[in-house]
Amino acid sequence: MKSRLSDWVQERFHLSGLVEFAAKKKVPYFRGSFWYYFGGVSLFLFIVQVVTGILLLMYYQPGAKTAFESVHFIISKVQFGWLIRSIHSWSANLMVLSVFIHMFSVYFTKAFRRPRELTWYSGFVLFGLVLAFGFSGYLLPWNTLSYFATKVGTEITAVVPVVGEPIMQLLRAGNDVTTSTLTRFFGLHVAIFPAIFTVILSLHLLLIQVQGISEPESWSEYPEHKKKFIPFFPNFVLKDLLLWLIVLNVLAILAVFYPWELGQKADPFAPAPAGIKPEWYFLFMYQSLKYIPAKLWLFDGEVVGVLLFGVAGLLWFLVPMWDEKTPKGLRNKLINYAGILAVIFIIAMTILGVK
Amino acid sequence: MMTGQETEPSRRSFLDRLLKLSVFAWALSIVYPIFAYFKIPPEAESTPTNIAAAKINELQANQGKVFRFGNQPAILVKTPDGQWKAFSAVCTHLQCTVQYRNDLQKIWCACHNGIYDLNGANVAGPPPRPLQEFKVTTKGDDVFVSKA
Amino acid sequence: MIQKLLVVISLVFAAFAFAEEKNTCMSCHTETGSPEAIAFKSDIHFQNGLSCSDCHGGDPSAEDMEAAMNPAKGFIGKPKPADIPVICGTCHGDMQKDFETGVHGAALKNNSEGPQCVSCHGIHNILRVKDPHSPVSALNITKTCATCHSNAAYIKQFNPGLPVDEYEKYLTSVHGKRNALGDTKAATCVSCHSNHLIYKVKDPRSPVSPMKIPGTCATCHSNKKYMAQYKIPTNQYDDYAQSVHGVALLKNSDESAPACNSCHGNHGAAPPGAESVASVCGQCHQANAELYDKSVHRTVFRENSLPDCVVCHSNHLVKHPEDTMIGFHPDSLCGSCHSDVATDRAAPVIKAMRTTLQGLTRGQTEAEELLNQAEQLGMDVAEAKYTLKDVNQSLIETRVKVHSFAKEPVQESAAPGLKVIAEAREAGHAAVKEYYFRRKGLGVSTLLLTCLVVLLYLKIRQIEKKQQ
Numbered sequence: 027m028k029s030r031l032s033d034w035v036q037e038r039f040h041l042s043g044l045v046e047f048a049a050k051k052k053v054p055y056f057r058g059s060f061w062y063y064f065g066g067v068s069l070f071l072f073i074v075q076v077v078t079g080i081l082l083l084m085y086y087q088p089g090a091k092t093a094f095e096s097v098h099f100i101i102s103k104v105q106f107g108w109l110i111r112s113i114h115s116w117s118a119n120l121m122v123l124s125v126f127i128h129m130f131s132v133y134f135t136k137a138f139r140r141p142r143e144l145t146w147y148s149g150f151v152l153f154g155l156v157l158a159f160g161f162s163g164y165l166l167p168w169n170t171l172s173y174f175a176t177k178v179g180t181e182i183t184a185v186v187p188v189v190g191e192p193i194m195q196l197l198r199a200g201n202d203v204t205t206s207t208l209t210r211f212f213g214l215h216v217a218i219f220p221a222i223f224t225v226i227l228s229l230h231l232l233l234i235q236v237q238g239i240s241e242p243e244s245w246s247e248y249p250e251h252k253k254k255f256i257p258f259f260p261n262f263v264l265k266d267l268l269l270w271l272i273v274l275n276v277l278a279i280l281a282v283f284y285p286w287e288l289g290q291k292a293d294p295f296a297p298a299p300a301g302i303k304p305e306w307y308f309l310f311m312y313q314s315l316k317y318i319p320a321k322l323w324l325f326d327g328e329v330v331g332v333l334l335f336g337v338a339g340l341l342w343f344l345v346p347m348w349d350e351k352t353p354k355g356l357r358n359k360l361i362n363y364a365g366i367l368a369v370i371f372i373i374a375m376t377i378l379g380v381k
Numbered sequence: 382m383m384t385g386q387e388t389e390p391s392r393r394s395f396l397d398r399l400l401k402l403s404v405f406a407w408a409l410s411i412v413y414p415i416f417a418y419f420k421i422p423p424e425a426e427s428t429p430t431n432i433a434a435a436k437i438n439e440l441q442a443n444q445g446k447v448f449r450f451g452n453q454p455a456i457l458v459k460t461p462d463g464q465w466k467a468f469s470a471v472c473t474h475l476q477c478t479v480q481y482r483n484d485l486q487k488i489w490c491a492c493h494n495g496i497y498d499l500n501g502a503n504v505a506g507p508p509p510r511p512l513q514e515f516k517v518t519t520k521g522d523d524v525f526v527s528k529a
Numbered sequence: 530m531i532q533k534l535l536v537v538i539s540l541v542f543a544a545f546a547f548a549e550e551k552n553t554c555m556s557c558h559t560e561t562g563s564p565e566a567i568a569f570k571s572d573i574h575f576q577n578g579l580s581c582s583d584c585h586g587g588d589p590s591a592e593d594m595e596a597a598m599n600p601a602k603g604f605i606g607k608p609k610p611a612d613i614p615v616i617c618g619t620c621h622g623d624m625q626k627d628f629e630t631g632v633h634g635a636a637l638k639n640n641s642e643g644p645q646c647v648s649c650h651g652i653h654n655i656l657r658v659k660d661p662h663s664p665v666s667a668l669n670i671t672k673t674c675a676t677c678h679s680n681a682a683y684i685k686q687f688n689p690g691l692p693v694d695e696y697e698k699y700l701t702s703v704h705g706k707r708n709a710l711g712d713t714k715a716a717t718c719v720s721c722h723s724n725h726l727i728y729k730v731k732d733p734r735s736p737v738s739p740m741k742i743p744g745t746c747a748t749c750h751s752n753k754k755y756m757a758q759y760k761i762p763t764n765q766y767d768d769y770a771q772s773v774h775g776v777a778l779l780k781n782s783d784e785s786a787p788a789c790n791s792c793h794g795n796h797g798a799a800p801p802g803a804e805s806v807a808s809v810c811g812q813c814h815q816a817n818a819e820l821y822d823k824s825v826h827r828t829v830f831r832e833n834s835l836p837d838c839v840v841c842h843s844n845h846l847v848k849h850p851e852d853t854m855i856g857f858h859p860d861s862l863c864g865s866c867h868s869d870v871a872t873d874r875a876a877p878v879i880k881a882m883r884t885t886l887q888g889l890t891r892g893q894t895e896a897e898e899l900l901n902q903a904e905q906l907g908m909d910v911a912e913a914k915y916t917l918k919d920v921n922q923s924l925i926e927t928r929v930k931v932h933s934f935a936k937e938p939v940q941e942s943a944a945p946g947l948k949v950i951a952e953a954r955e956a957g958h959a960a961v962k963e964y965y966f967r968r969k970g971l972g973v974s975t976l977l978l979t980c981l982v983v984l985l986y987l988k989i990r991q992i993e994k995k996q997q
Binding site: 081084099103104105106107109110271 | 407414415417418419420422423
Binding site: 396397399400403404406407410453475476477478491492493494507 | 785918
């Protein structure tokens, strides 16, 4: 029966070439190859987000008057609503963590080197989108934390000279965070970002499939017979699937034992709660901005901070361009040090921000 | 060799069967909550802060109606001169639920005889403060009450 | 000889003339038969050596009328009403100050028809206060006050809203009756309102302002020695201060709480008769009074001349009523009359009321505990907690319905409360069940998932082996 089905498909879709190509794909197998899984985990978590997000869409009502109440309705009245919502929130955080790890593991293994620059660029855009997803989704329950975090977060965009203020007004749909901001963020979160994300993700995955998995740098000196591989189909895929199942169970355990809080409905007239801060993945930026003195020569400390981050981000984005050594097969110690510095900085600032 | 080849296929197919069963069971445990999620909960929707308290011709002039507003009772009154007024129905004295008295043309609390006029002001009896007033708008057939 | 006699006589005459201070005012005006001068002879001021000129000015030594009544010598003639307190105040300075601070002083400032010192004390015939003929003596003062305060046309000039029936009421009171019998100890107008420094009743400084009244009444009524001859208790203020009414008024400054005058009347002060008690309490506690009026207790109490509400709630020491007042146990009130549980007709009613109230209070506590427990587990029971607040209303209404002393009204008003309790309990149980369901569900799905993971792992191993 299996062959009858495949014949039917082949007659209509002419996929035999693709299947042959896929069957030959292999994944490098070495000490550090388990880092390869984080790309797949990120993808899995994105799928979880899409599924749980669509389910939440069935009951969520955007708008300052109804958002909070509808989320409360979901977690208290809808069957398994509590589960879907908590999984969505936990999975969002795990996804951000996963893409951070994925990005840094790609960086340290220099997988961005020729011919995989486009994969890196599209990946960085995806990373930015994931943070944007996190930021926009965070506002949707319209509770105290999300309202003030959005206020602070959008306030910082205004710091950028010239374009900052218009960008902030565009984001906020006005000068303040209002119900219009909420509906705008909602539209971004469920329609615009997913559409862009899907297109770029498809590009990212297509490039990976077409180009194959990047080999570690050390293998450039190895003879062919010394390199160990495992087939992509079915070995790597099944192992990936195994990990995905475990991650799914972890999400369920987190949802049951550490349900995501709803808190109080946002009250724009109440003062901001003491110690308000953004979600953990923005903390390192938020915290480091605090350390910059209010005025540096003629410039506002905050402006300098934001611009510095902008420059750092740009450099990171363009690493395939300024890394000249790796394509030549040389060890680029600068890249490694820069990367280690970045990791330490981010972790340290995050810890300081949490305190 | 023969024995190995004989047992291997059965072991493989046993594992395969078990795997298929397990996948099926697991898929069920995923699909069931999703289906249950779509079932309409007993309360058909979340209680918003703006509800249709009554139909336009439900109340005559000089009549009142107590209804649920969020998690508190509220009172809708059509005044003797045909105006719609709505207030929180929680008495400011000891939180009993007030009602409309068409003989007094005032809002009255049965617990200790507190009386409020049709502006919500506490005019007689123990209530120390007026009733919180809500906004009333009519749209089509319905009378909507929302927080002012 | 005659010359010597004349000298002696004129010397004696002169001696007399010098011995007595020359008071031409008196001598002239008595000669002309002026009533003021004649009256002034018995005036306390004259008897203490003061003369006309001490108030009217002028020169009492001048023989000549124009010289005596000379404005240059300070003669002012008939003083203007507004000046009278100042004139009296030259000696009676304290009283002048008091008078001017109070309402009478303010009235005089605005209107020359207003009260002056002389309005109450008399003009040229002022006697000691304690003198029984003085218009301001204890037995005469009330009539003096009434001269103005029972005159509607007069009082209207100053305060159109001020009642003018105080004296009438006073005469019906115990104080008024005793005063009429000559008892100087009984309270008069000035005992409560003060004599010179009279504040408006609403002024918090007034001894008859709402929060000061109990203290004012207690000045006499808590004084054992003072009240000894009247043979009435003197613990009313102490009792009242501990009661809900007293605490509300005196500690919590709630001016709507009753003071002594709310139940006893202020000018017509008298303890309400046994038959009036329910009407008095019913002024505020209307619902209870209405129910009580229709109940069996009223008929029975009236037949036995028992003072209605006071029987259970006391008159001065009114404590916050407890549900434990109902029942047969030693602390209860019902048991003091309805002692025989077996045969008493009231027994089933008492039992029903007790169990209904307990059902509400215990049910409320239990439901609250259950919901708190569910909340601790992390479940959302906010809505159930809100609806549970309705039980308070049911409790208030049921406790009022107790005054019907019948089963049905009590059970009827408790029904909605009991329903809410049942619903809250259900919600609480459901929440706790859901909590355990979630953990069990997680266990089951984890089990399934572990099976799947293990099998998948075996399958991978199998595939890998095959590939070698």
